[in-house]
Each structure stands twice: as C-alpha cells, then as structure tokens.
Amino acid sequence: KSHLNTNLIGKNLIVLDSVTSTNDYLKTLGAEGCESGTLVAAREQTKGKGRLGRVWQTKKDDGIAFSFLLRPDLAPNEITGITPLAGLAVCKAIRDYTGIDCKIKWPNDIITGHKKLVGILTELSAEFSAVEYTITGIGINVEHTQFPQEIAHKATSIFLETGKHIDRNDFLAVVIEYLERELLTNDLRLTEKALKEYTSLCATIGRNVSFFRNSQQLNGVAEKIDNNGELVVKLEDGTLHTVNSGEVTVQGI
Numbered sequence: 001k002s003h004l005n006t007n008l009i010g011k012n013l014i015v016l017d018s019v020t021s022t023n024d025y026l027k028t029l030g031a032e033g034c035e036s037g038t039l040v041a042a043r044e045q046t047k048g049k050g051r052l053g054r055v056w057q058t059k060k061d062d063g064i065a066f067s068f069l070l071r072p073d074l075a076p077n078e079i080t081g082i083t084p085l086a087g088l089a090v091c092k093a094i095r096d097y098t099g100i101d102c103k104i105k106w107p108n109d110i111i112t113g114h115k116k117l118v119g120i121l122t123e124l125s126a127e128f129s130a131v132e133y134t135i136t137g138i139g140i141n142v143e144h145t146q147f148p149q150e151i152a153h154k155a156t157s158i159f160l161e162t163g164k165h166i167d168r169n170d171f172l173a174v175v176i177e178y179l180e181r182e183l184l185t186n187d188l189r190l191t192e193k194a195l196k197e198y199t200s201l202c203a204t205i206g207r208n209v210s211f212f213r214n215s216q217q218l219n220g221v222a223e224k225i226d227n228n229g230e231l232v233v234k235l236e237d238g239t240l241h242t243v244n245s246g247e248v249t250v251q252g253i
C-alpha cells in the first residue's frame with residue numbers, strides 16, 4: 001500500500017486473504033455506498049467468475065485477482081470505454097514490466113502467442129437508466145505452472161513465459177497506476193488516441209472470426225474496432241457487421 005501512487009483507483013484499498021469473488025465482494029460494498037475508486041484485491045478466490053458464466057480460479061498465491069469500482073457520471077451506453085481502456089492499460093503494464101510481447105484479444109483478454117494471461121470482467125449496476133457504479137475485475141496469471149486440463153492448451157502465466165518470479169505487490173501497484181492513467185487521461189472514454197493504441201495492440205484485427213446471427217454461423221475477417229469498442233467484421237460478400245462482446249470465435253488464437 002505504501003508505494004501505491006494513485007489518487008482515485010485503490011485510494012480506498014482492501015486486501016483479503018480469501019474471498020468468493022472480488023467482483024461479488026465489491027458489489028456488496030457498492031450497494032453500501034463505498035467511494036468511487038475502491039479496490040479489492042485477494043490472494044485467493046473460492047468462486048471466481050469469468051465471462052459468460054465461466055469459472056476463474058485464483059488459488060493462494062498463484063495469481064493476481066482484484067476489482068475496482070467506479071461511479072462514472074455517464075449513461076449506460078456511454079460507459080463502453082472502461083473495459084477496453086482497462087485491457088489496454090493492463091497489456092501495456094505487462095509489456096513494460098515483464099517484457100512479454102502480449103496482445104489484446106478482443107474484447108478484453110490479454111494473450112501471448114495463443115495463450116491467455118489475463119481475463120477481465122466488467123459488471124454494472126444501473127438504475128433509472130443512469131449508471132450507479134461499474135465493477136471491473138481483473139485476473140492475471142502470475143505464478144501458475146499448470147492449469148486445469150480443459151484450459152491447459154490455452155492458458156499461460158508470467159512465470160511460464162519469462163521463467164522469472166515477480167514481486168506481486170509491486171506489480172499490482174504498477175498495474176493500478178497504469179489503469180488510473182489510462183482511464184483518467186481518456187476520461188473513461190475510448191478516445192481516438194486510445195483506440196489507435198488499442199488497435200495496434202489488438203491480436204484480433206485481420207483474423208478470421210465467426211459469430212452467430214439469427215442462429216446462423218457467419219464467417220468473416222475482423223476489420224477494426226469502432227468507437228464503442230465493438231468489433232467490425234467483413235463477410236465474404238463484403239458486408240460489414242458490428243459484433244458486440246457476446247460470442248465471437250477467433251481462429252488461430
């Protein structure tokens with residue numbers, strides 16, 4: 001805590017030994033009115049959540065798991081910048097701190113090669129069409145040397161990639177500083193500058209992707225990311241389709 005150098009994110013910092021899910025824990029604090037920027041980190045999650053109802057495991061001291069809460073003064077359709085900005089910040093932090101050549105897999109996984117290093121899950125609480133708060137949860141694989149069999153072929157860790165053990169407290173402080181800078185300098189929005197940077201670090205662009213429309217599978221090429229952080233896919237017939245983060249399969253990664 002002593003070396004955390006931020007004004008908003010993590011100013012109110014809660015570190016837990018064990019928790020079900022830092023997102024869920026923070027949701028309770030959010031309902032109780034905790035201040036914007038509150039951050040909860042845990043050494044272990046017993047019921048960590050991934051996107052699309054998946055499980056995200058954090059065992060004692062193998063990864064970094066944390067969530068932060070924001071109370072943005074924005075409508076639900078205006079908060080689409082938070083997750084891509086968070087992904088961009090974490091990607092840059094890992095590149096600078098570890099030297100790993102990681103990329104963003106749209107919408108918000110961080111991968112290296114075709115293996116995942118980081119997952120991000122944003123949830124929001126909205127009432128009367130105003131956003132009450134957003135919770136962004138980030139899980140980073142740090143010390144893992146193995147993964148459950150089902151994901152072993154598509155997951156990796158900082159240790160597996162570099163052969164080095166990093167100081168997790170120090171690295172967490174760096175990640176939080178990158179997050180604060182990216183979110184605040186862009187005013188929580190996917191600005192032109194941030195979008196350009198996101199695009200240059202995005203491994204999905206130019207790849208073959210498939211998605212479902214009206215229960216039909218469509219195949220195309222990921223063309224670009226738009227201002228809302230959505231993926232624009234070009235089909236073989238030349239038409240452009242905007243896909244949101246539901247379920248897209250990217251081939252090769």
Ligand code: BTN
Binds near residue numbers: 048
């Ligand atoms: C995904 O890739 O599907 C998203 C994974 C998000 C995991 C993080 S770990 C901290 C926070 N707490 C949770 O329960 N999930 C997120």
